[in-house]
Amino acid sequence: MFSQSPIVCNVPMDEPGRHIGSLDLMTSDNTHYYSVIPIPIAVFNNGEGPTVYVSAGTHGNEEQGQLVVRRLIADLNLSDIQGRLILIPSLNLPAARVSARVSPLDDANLNRSFPGDARSGPTSTIAHFLTNVLFPICDAGMDLHSAGREAGMPALTYLGLNPDKELTKRSYELLKAFGFPHAMICEDGGDGMDDSAHALKIPFIGAEFKGMSSADPAPLKQGMDAVLRFLVHTGVLKDPGNLPPPAETVLLDHRVLTSVRAPNEGFFWPAHEMLDEVKAGDVAGMLYSFDEIGREPTALTYPASGVVTMRRTHARCAAGDLVVSTAPVITSDDIL
Ligand SMILES: [Zn+2]
Known part of the structure; x- marks a missing residue:
């Protein structure tokens, strides 16, 4: 289906329905001898509408987003969707399996591996797949983080400013709909996932959930409500009519962050x-x-x-x- 990457997507992306499957990452190393690492993916495809991407587990030790995306897969009905929703709960599966920030296969940080290279190890291959296969079919997207275990952060949205002002405006609208109380403003041009999405003119934001991967109900609900508002804003999710309103987001300038x-x-x-x-x-x-x-x-x-x-x-x-x-x-x- 996707010949431009060594990752094989085994869900019928273009067929109507609720599909659960995997992105099969071919790996051959000391542990995996010509093996496939199946990265779970869910696709809800229901008629006309945008294609929207949501992932978590880019950093494997950031757990709240991984839980929220799993709950979305469990809770959403196909009839709630208009268009196509792509959900990947543990994108860097090898890192998520061992609760680590970087992949144990190649010590690479997935969010510093974009746009990716299919011949530079498994982590870069995942980035390459998103950049070359998945993002080109998407109309909007976001990636969920939660500050790991070493650094505590408040609930934050990330917005990378792009020279294309119209694209930045559309990403800012996503940020407002997501509605976390604070956002970090960065500059595009790095090696992160949002940089690659923006380079393809796709409105895209990132988020850090509060709570450092804890299982506290309040930050989990805050994150879940925000993701649902984001999905409603993109048009891929019908408005359930019972979501709390977004917070007025205070913008913080990450470009002049001091430590x-x-x-x-x-x-x-x-x-x-x-x-x-x-x-x-x-x-x-x-x-x-x-x-x-x-x-x-x-x-x-x-x-x-x-x-x-x-x-x-x-x-x-x-x-x-x-x-x-x-x-x-x-x-x-x-x-x-
Ligand atoms: Zn992270």
């Missing part, structure tokens, strides 16, 4: 909660030396004013570890 790093090994006692507003020069927290317990703790300060957007999850840190990041607030007029 505080530990100058030496120790334990960090942070001074602020996530999303607190801070000023340049404010004390970000105190670093207590690991070895020299009689040494005065070191006050680490913020290099710039902004909002606390990321914090190291663990108190213990090594020299050079990021302990907290901030980004300034901007308005939609600054980006559109």
Whole structure:
């Protein structure tokens, strides 16, 4: 069916119906001898309408999105759909299976592997498949993350600005419909999934669920409601009429993100909660030396004013570890 990739899609993408199957990734290494790794995929194809893509598990240790997409597959009926909905709950399946950020097969980070190359290992092959096979048939898409286990983040949407203003506007409309309280504004031109989608002129956003892969009901519901609003906005999902309204999204400028790093090994006692507003020069927290317990703790300060957007999850840190990041607030007029 898709001869331009070594991945074989075994669901009949173009036939009406609810199809559950796999993207079969051919692999041959010490563990997999001429084997197929079946990456699960669900396709709901029901008449006229857009083709919309949603994935999770690009980073295998970010679990909430993987759960939300599985629930979508379980809950949605074919009659809820108008068009074609493509759902991939654990895109980097080898990483998801071992709950790791990068693939155990080649140590590659899937979200740094785009546009991908079908001859550069399994992770790059997955990226290549999306760029060359799946995205060209899509009208909109998004990829779900949840900040992993090392760094805590609030619920965030990601929007990459593209030189094509109309494309950025359409992606921004997705962001507004998704309706998380905060969004990070980045610049296209990197090696992420959204960069590849935007290069193909497909409106696309990413999201970080709050909760660092925990199974707390509140962030899971927040994420589920947001994905459903996104799907309704694209037109692929009929409006169930009972979704909570989107939040007014505060935009944070990731392009000028600043970070505080530990100058030496120790334990960090942070001074602020996530999303607190801070000023340049404010004390970000105190670093207590690991070895020299009689040494005065070191006050680490913020290099710039902004909002606390990321914090190291663990108190213990090594020299050079990021302990907290901030980004300034901007308005939609600054980006559109
Ligand atoms: Zn991630």
